[in-house]
Amino acid sequence: MLKRGYFNELAPRWDSLPALPGAEEKVARFVRRAVETEDRRVLDVGAGTGILLPHLLAASVPCIVELDFAERMLEAGRAKAGGGRVEPVCGDACRLPLRPGSFDAVLCFGVLPHLGPAGDALAGLLPAARAGGTLAVGHLLGSSELNAFHSAMSGPVAGDCLRPARETAAILQSLGAAVLACEEEPGWYFVRVRR
Template identity: 30%
Template structure:
């Protein structure tokens, strides 16, 4: 087991309480959802879903005709997500973002909320996201704070995630050039890191 995976397994039981239990954070998450431009009927892949923090919000936005699948490489996180969303247990899968267990052109949105720094091969993960996206589908990478703050948080969190970072705009431009995707938006500011990439 990798150190990174073991780290997230170890904090799964306290994840929600530590990061998302206060009203302010819940409101931030509600506002954050608007950034994803989710429509009724959309099929959504939530990469690094953790304990399913965003699942209910995505499900509501996608409606009855839509579907939300959450994946995480931490089996402990997936276990907690299934316990929280008992009616949707089958929608949570322990899987690796670098090798997604889905057919090509399956999803309208692939969302990486608060997980992208922890992907060991970011270029490969983006290529996999592009593969499972439908034409005109969108990959959205987001955080509730800037890349600078994330780097500081991870540096203090321990060796397993100390070097996990959010990349600069130039990295995305180089990666998507190879696979023919379009960078729609990039923001790295106080309270927000946001990347929107569209598949042709």
Template identity: 30%
Template sequence: MSTVNRTNEDRTRVQEFFGARAAGWDRKFPGDGPAFATAVGEFGVGPGDRVLDAGCGTGRALTPLRAAVGPSGTVLGVDLTARMLAAAREAGRDADGTLLCADVARLPLRDGTLDAVFAAGLIAHLAEPESNLRELARVVRPGGRLALFHPIGRAALAARHGRELTPDDLRAEPNLRPLLAGSGWEMTSYADEDDRFLVLAARRP
């Protein structure tokens, strides 16, 4: 099977999975808002910055990102699933950022356009993690930032899904650090706790 076909199948799988859950997504995880706000605060973006929320889903990061970058900044939310973006609009979060239905594997942005990328829950759904992270690096200026976030840690998430952590978990630090390094990023901090997973990285020159 060709890479193109695999990519199309992956896109369809993601769209079907999240499309079926979009309408009830925020109700299913009603307490995540403060965790998003705290993560954006630790991310360190500031007034005037140009930020992408990659795989933005229902847009839960858009409001704290807008608060961080202010009226002079740019917030762009990109997601592959149109129904997730519709849920974001229904929640009024399009007031905080421009929403775009697009694939993070092929972003319609010029090289070095952004100061930062925030990605909540994204990495587990990347079909080709190294090349996909490299695409995120492409659109960020040298020295720009990346945040890989989840509102609960790896162990808590595994327990939620009834499975155990394994050494090949992509988000384990020994796996993630070289993956980022090979994709144009340098990990600057790693936190995997019960109530959050937050990895910060800088765009290498």
């Protein structure tokens, strides 16, 4: 579990790392586009310290499951969790410790490249959404920007790779989902499907 150790070690510093330009507005846009007003249960995969949480809470989502395999990430984010609506779950997104079909929306923000082959990861994550529920993948960089960033790093995330949005959308389509959005440009990556 090299990656888990890597993210645990990063956790205390995660929120003070320099933010990408426009990050706050783009995170808000991701949540606005990925979550519907009637969504009651939302899964935040690879939640980290809860970058999405303030926006999910502001959107009045009644139940938010924050899933991460790095317990120190979840601990560092605990202060952002409000009012009993947030359930932190320490577990592996590649072996989801959650009941299938139990979420209205599954959010994968800044995590997919870290989960191994995208087809395997998405085949495991899509069933977490109920029939008619949604899954969204988002990043603050386009795939080539993010891949260049990762390959310039050393350590266990150096080879992690995000496929272009159209390929991610095609994988999800091949898994039986309907594509609602497929957008990629410098500084933005957004794929959303309905199961």
